[in-house]
Amino acid sequence: MSAGQEKTTEARPHRWQMVIDLDRCTGCEACVVACHAENNIRISGAQEAAEGRAINWIRIERYWEGEYPDVKAKFMPVLCQQCADAPCEPVCPVYASYHTPDGLNAQVYNRCIGVRYCGNNCPYTARQFNWFDPHWDPPLQEQLNPDVTVRQNGIMEKCTFCVQRIRQGKEQAEREGRPVRDGDITPACVQSCPSTALVFGDGNDPDSQVAQMSKSRRGFHLLESLGTHPAITYLKRLDE
């Protein structure tokens, strides 16, 4: 799949964005399994994982604060930030990592030659390299999502914002001759999240939930000072 190469017929391009409310996220990881199931993420096994080669497009980072007994643990889901000024893009010699008109930071798997410059340049460690060919013990492969390419050894991969779902949502709207409505498109992680910590939508639609929520006083961006302009706005967890 050449991710995100679709053209929009609408005058105003979309700007796909996400809001992650850290005051809602419980660290339950429903989103992690949802992403694995939706996006054919390989099972690495203990050995590869021990070598740091397990693949997760979304992970829940955990931070300890304070010391016993006044200790706290905080969670933060981290996925590709779909940066507007993405440090991973200019370093790719073959333009495998590029920007779509919808503002997605896309990875063209069949262009990727595996030099991993993009991975080294991503400040969020969102990009993950396939050091091995994927393997599913039969019949586990029956589950694979036919809408998503299975990535082979030597390919860099990362969160796509579930571009296959975005494409389907846009096609559906086009068939019905209407614009994409807020809530039409939900990435797998967003769909599953029990506490509604994740919200997805078009930031260019001023009425969308995501546009509204990203204005929150609790909002911040990860590593804002780097000037990457992420498409993900985090809402701070409140303290007592």
Next chain:
Amino acid sequence: MDVKRRTFMKALGLTAASTVLPGCDAEVRHLVPYVLPDDEIVPGIADWYASTCGECQAGCGIIVRVMEGRAKKIEGNPDHPLNQGKLCAQGQAALQRLYNPDRLQGPVLRTTAGSEGPLTATSWDDGVSRLAEKLRGADGQVIMISRPLSGTLAELLSTFVRSVGGKLFFYDPDSELSLRAAMQRGLGVPGIPQYDVAQATYLLSFGAPLLEQWVSPVAFGIAFGHMRQGRPTRRGRFVQIEPRLSLTGANADRWVPIRPGTEGLLALGIGRLLLTAGKADLPQKERAAFERFYGSIPLQEVATGTDIPLDQIKDMARTFADAEHPLAIGGGAACAHTNAFAAHLAINGLNALAGNLNREGGVRWYPDAPFPERTDVEWLSERRINELAQASAVGRQRPLLLLYDCNPLFTLPSTIPIRRLFTNASFIASFSSCLDESTAMADLILPDHSRLETWGDHVQDGSSPRRGASLIQPVVTPLYNTRALGETILDLTRRLHPETELPRTFAELLRKRWDGLATSGQSRPPASPSRWVQHLQKGGWWPSNSTTMQKLRTSFPAPAYEPAQFDGETSDFPLHFYPYPSPTLGQGRGANLPWLQELPDTLTSAIWGSWAEINPATARSYNIRQGDIVRVHSPHGSIDAPALHYPGIRPDVIAMPIGQGHIDYGRYASHRGANPLSILAPLFDAASGALALGATRIRLEPLAVPGDLVLLEHPGTKAGTDLLSIEKPRRAEG
């Protein structure tokens, strides 16, 4: 023993006169795509079918994406009142049960005696007739242990086991029996009621792991999100009281590291403060009983006993009393001691003192089930299993043992002679769909379909405001030569009671039961063929509005507070031990699913293994480095695990996740990590007989060799970068 057709049918909730509806058979076999609203239909060739999750007892509604006959993804059913379209990690990973490479592919038989002989394939006819013959000769000495079941399958199974003179037990190590017993005694309800977390303004949780695999994980997750950010002007506060900071506790505003086994004592202190502050709104008659119960221990003793400063206790009591919707919940660590029942009475009594029974943000119970419930099946406590095992050793009759989808040989400590129950059995048949430590002992295995290949239903319990029933329907054709348990039971019944007229298939039985019950009462699903199709499309039936509540009241006197007992002398075994159900693998059931093995434990980022959590200060004093193996000795044995420095644990407690340490549970689970349950003492909650998970004391022996601790976060590399410390909340905009 001799069950006539009429009684059998009646016991199943059917009238003997009911006949097969014409065309019914063909219709029920037809899969009905779940009807999504038009704008949600995914183009292409995917169909969605509604069904019900079977990974825990909650029974969330699911929809399954099917393409070309293969199940591709499980999501929450947006129409289901319980989970409202959401689904937990375990529910989604159930796909890997269907496609698990280690599933049994057909009936197998052990031809040589003992559990060592090889398993050889046999036919269904041979397998079922062998079991029928054994049952005929068992003379009523039949014990069946099953995971808790609901709906039509529970009815059928219980009727069947009774018809052979045997006894059916439900067993689930997660069932929190001490909490259930306290609810029965304190509130008179046969289950765990609704805790309205969504509307609570001050949640005081005594160890309840409500944001993990506990009671109803997705429903609590939804409620938690609402409690925090769902109300424009109010953010509910949340305090978690437990010796080890759990995943749930990490979400609290404040963690209170209480001394193990003193949760009830703390509740007594808080209750006493509520009473003396005159905050409790009680009739004069009842007040005296409450005062006797809560006033039994002086406050200073409470502070010393719980290891919580008196000021902090007073602060909790004050906030609880002043909150608009205070809510106290006990579970998890508070269920892990010999005084758990008494503790739960004290904890739940706080809700009565605060006057938040039967109201928003409080505790409620909905008694009207759409189907009459089976109440005669005994839930096995670990103490009861102990008794059964002891009895099997002395009795002259060797019982015939039937097993379904539970694994007591793994989930019980070796100090409970459960193995004896197995070795003394005259014959063991299992209906589980893959090998585990218990099913591996069977003489005959008649494997069940996977959940996604089978029919059934699930009746919601009294914690659901819109209490209904969900349907389970096959979403793919069975992969292997397996058979739904319901079909196997019907087959056995036909052979054992040829005079009985039975529905031809389990699906037909299910359909009839839904039709037959439909006419009586408002809270029942309406029946007609088109209704049935609708029910299948929607995934079940539930009322559109909240059903009637039962007026709850707490009746004291309760038994006096008792301190928790521990096994092991403090001098030899200086530390507490707390094995807790893994948030990812539960009590081990999830360990054969690679998605769950590879799902990092959120608090530690550990995957594919087990570990022992130790306070960094304790680790320093023992000179134990992160990742080094420690040997954990209890008075009953020892296990090895890599040490993990864990800031959120009392220095006198060592905690270990349950779930690993399988020896025979397929390629992903076997020979991985250690099972902390194996070294526990046979101590039980006095009232309910539930195993006291935290009642065993231990000593540590550092082995100073590195273990196989696999963490996803690698300190020192980029993955460990502290992204949060640079967080800068934006200045107020506009």
